[in-house]
Amino acid sequence: MSNPQKTHAPILKVEHAAISYETRYGDVEAVRDVSFDVHRATTFGVVGESGCGKSTVAFGIVDFLGANGKIVDGSIKFQGRELVGRSDAELRKLRGDQISMVYQDPMQALNPSLTLGDQLTEVLTIHRDISNQEARERSIEMLKRVYMPDAANVMDRYPHQISGGQQQRVVIAMALLNNPALLIMDEPTTALDVTVEAVVLDLIEDLKRDFDTAIVYITHDLGVVARVCNEVGVMYAGEMVEVGSVEKIFGEPLHPYTQGLMRCVPKLGSTKEGSILYPIRGRVPAPKDRPKGACIFAPRCDYATDRCLSEKPGLISYREGHLSRCFYSDEINPEDWSPSSDMISSFSPQETAPAGEPILKIDDLKTYYDQESKSLLSLVGMGEKLHVKAVDKVSLEVPKGKTLGVVGESGCGKSTLAKTIVGLETPRGGTAEFLGFDLSVPVSDRDVKLIQDLQMVFQNPDSTMNPSYTVGQQIGRPLRHLGKMHPSEVKEEVIRLLNAVRLDGSYYKRLPRQLSGGEKQRVGIARAFASQPELVLCDEPVSALDVSVQAAVLNLLLDIQRDHNTTMMFIAHDLSVVRFFSDYVAVMYLGHLVEIGPAENIYSPPYQPYTEALLSAVPIPDPTAEQKHIRLHGTVPSALNPPSGCPFHTRCPRRDLLPDGGKICETEEPPWQYNTEEHRIYCHIPLEELRTFDPVVTSR
């Protein structure tokens, strides 16, 4: 049917909206001057880093701002109707019938004490005059539309009985049952694993097409934006700084902030040697430091002029449908950008040094957790002992001075592997050796030299530092305790370490609550490197940081590694970050290693089928890139009772390449097949066949 896009008025029209919160110190402006339109059957992405106000905008549309939030200026029109200033009762009615919200945490929308069926049918029966039976049928239909396996049975289950991805699907089904004109989604897939996220994103696309819904999609992930959004609004420090179609925003960004963001996002395919990530210097201004009469990005902008500091730009329309809050967008060409002097010296592309001797050797490592069985027999001590096989038969080697990236989704065992190496968990079997030390010894019994040489960087910047002590005290502690350094020398060494992570000496006296996320993470790195370790394990060190800060921290780690020839093991779930950062990559699934080798080999064929599915699922921050569309169905099996044979056989999309539909995958454990000396794959499918697969990503 070839009718063109009807020119209807936008479903949502936001004009110069400003939202503030009341606090002890007065009113804080969270959002200032945001304008955008959302049409039917379009997804409008609101993108920005933490603190930019994107969630505030989303909540502000439906006035879910809490007791102390208020819309102080501007207009928000839904279907031509002004929402600002409406009474609670009117808004509630609109919210029920025509606007739906989906949150990051599905349990915010689901009642844990009612069955899913009850909650779904309630949405229908409350508003319409239909029988329970009819409502139930419609609900099952909707569940099928969101690809919920076993829809009829799911109706009788409780929320805690289904997985996170399935919960989110139920929430989306609930949101769509009343056929809303506007759907607001606030980071709905951030908490989900990559493969599950891919399925949910596909779902959102389908539904938009079928129901003509207008969607406002809030996220910080540029990859997701490229995949699902048609139009994008970029927010910075409470203001919308650029609005345009998704192709324009990624292909020809106009605002210096957007251009900066594009430069610090790792793209699948770039290598450590090939491309460098450039962070945006400076910090996001706190709400009270945002000037009203100047461009808020000017302090961090490479192109700022006097005019930028004294006059505030409005959203200027440079091309049809593409606006930018900058006076000079026409004159700035991102191709001509070159890094400033303080960035150049640190980030020269690195040559591949030849691989040294393996410094960490792990062979057939098994770490199991005992599960308390709930049967009566176990009370008497006679029950079956259940184990969670967190790490099962993992063997790998890491050469000195190189980085091994470990990827996998939640529950794959990568964190447990790190904890076992560091000594926080004790292995059940297998050997692990590092510099001649046996790693199966728990940390409390380890030699001081081993502890000095094996340190860890943690994931969450907010909990990596003890809030009661200053930065100087915390970095100094390993020096005093492990290094047996004389107290008078400690302060000097701490300052040297602070400088190495690009923080100046004034940070010595600061408390963690005075630091930003990126700064805290850097202090964590300084603390880990204080004892000059040979091997540093980084457990998702940048996952909790904003994109622009990630780049800075990653570059920092690279520099330190190069300066000290430290070996690193980098655990992450973000495949593009791992690619940028690692020399070798290991892919884990359900406690098993399924593929390991040099990074270039992992990201190009031959692939282990799970790796292929993982790479197909990662959202790439490039709307023009072509990516295979392999999706995994079902959920990750329980680690208490892992599948026989190959752990991936229950979900493998390539199983039918083997005779009998892959019977062998169920009965026998796959062999390790060596593609090259360093690259091996854990699969029954013959290597020649694996080599014939097309690469997952091809960018134009």
Place this chain on the structure above:
Amino acid sequence: MFVRDYMTRHPVMVEPNMSIVEAQDIMAETKVRHLPVAGEGKRLLGLITRQRMRIPPTELASLNVWEITRYLSNLCVKDVMVKRKNVITTIPDIALEEAAKVMTEEKIGCLPVLEDDIVVGIITEIDMMTLLTDLLGGYEAGVRVTLRMPNQKGELAKATGAISDQGWGIYASGGVKTPKDPGHWDCVIKVRDVSQEDLVAVLEQIEGHEIIDVR
């Protein structure tokens, strides 16, 4: 080719207790001329159109200038709308031409589309126009030829067969009985990947068919 395919989903709607002034603002802001009036759960309660906004003169006759202003500002949608029982509606699964017949016969500009009495969309004259344009291939580039043929079985197949034999694609076609000539039938065909001359050359060959117009 059902109502569901051409209707506008999520139509702009108003509530019965809304003031006329507000309803007018909404009409202006969203550029629509028909507003379904909905209650709880998008249940249809009535319909308001620009024409309906006119106040019957008999109501106003007895009021003076000041009272008129007050009367007008107090006017609610429910005072002016067409009540539900008088609103003609349709359902998504009806053929488009059936809906069009209703609109012509009743001389109305729009039909709210309901499912269980809940408004799921609206189909208007403009949508029918879009359908018409689509049917005749108005949005596509190509050669448009009007053929007059005898009103008999198999004649149309001759024309389409001749075109497809040449490997050309047909975008759209629509036919009607020739006005004032029941023995004949006019058919418009939009063809792509072809030049006017080539197309004319082929269609001229067909016996009994006359090319009325080509552009």
Place this chain on the structure above:
Amino acid sequence: MAAAEKASLPKEQQKSRLAKLWDRVSIIFESKVALIGLIIVLFWVFVAIFAPLLTPYTPTEQDYTAQNQPPSRAHPLGTDSLGRDIWARLIYGARVVLVMLPISDTFWLPLGTAIWGVLLGLIVGSTLGLMGGYLGGWVDEVVMRILDAMMAFPVILLYMIIIAAVGASATNVVLAIAIVGIPGIARLVRSLTLDIKTRDYIRAAETRGENVWYIMFVEILPNARGPIIIDAMLRVGYAIFAMGTLGFLGLGMPPPSPDWGSMVAKGRQFILSGSPWAALWPSVAIASLVVGLNLFADGLREESLRYQ
């Protein structure tokens, strides 16, 4: 610090130390509730410290000519059945509770029985709570069962058993307060520990091979101080109340010590005969001090939670 360096710090750090201290203290003034509580408590501390200066009488001075007198110019709050000035007895009674701990006839420590009792309870209770929460396993089981056993006794009964067993003296009261307070403090610290031990900085400390005592007392405990301090203040109030009860039951400090509780007990008989003063004022004193402490603690807790 050099001026240039100082200027580069965020505004917060540029204030002088005094200013920073004031910032924290000013929280109290934000809450009217906390302020009222503080004023009441400070009143009693003040009169306790300066007791000798605030009354011409001693607490044991008896005057048979002025028994059970109502408030007058000579005796601001009246006298009791032995002619002793009630005001003098009240403020000297406050001394033992709040300001002075008599160990023996000649030796005394600053801070009163209530405060020492709570401090002792804090030390022992926190240790038990930390051990149970952090070490887990059988240590936790043992600690929890001990606490359960202690909590099985109603508080007053426990007090009575202890005092009856070891006799009533200031140090024994301290011991009793400590023992009674241990289970509550231990449970609080244990639950705080369970939460704190999941943080990454504890993992970091473990990765450094720090021993368990270091982790418990240096890494965990300082981060639990907020709720512990507030709980401690409430406990001082409970302790004072308990001492009043003990005194009333005859298990308090032996006469002629100006124990508020026993004052109430002695004065009870005379209420209906028209001289309620000997019973009234000590009751008011107990109530006001306990309420003051409660208000102060509550107000602080509310303020610290409000802008979370």
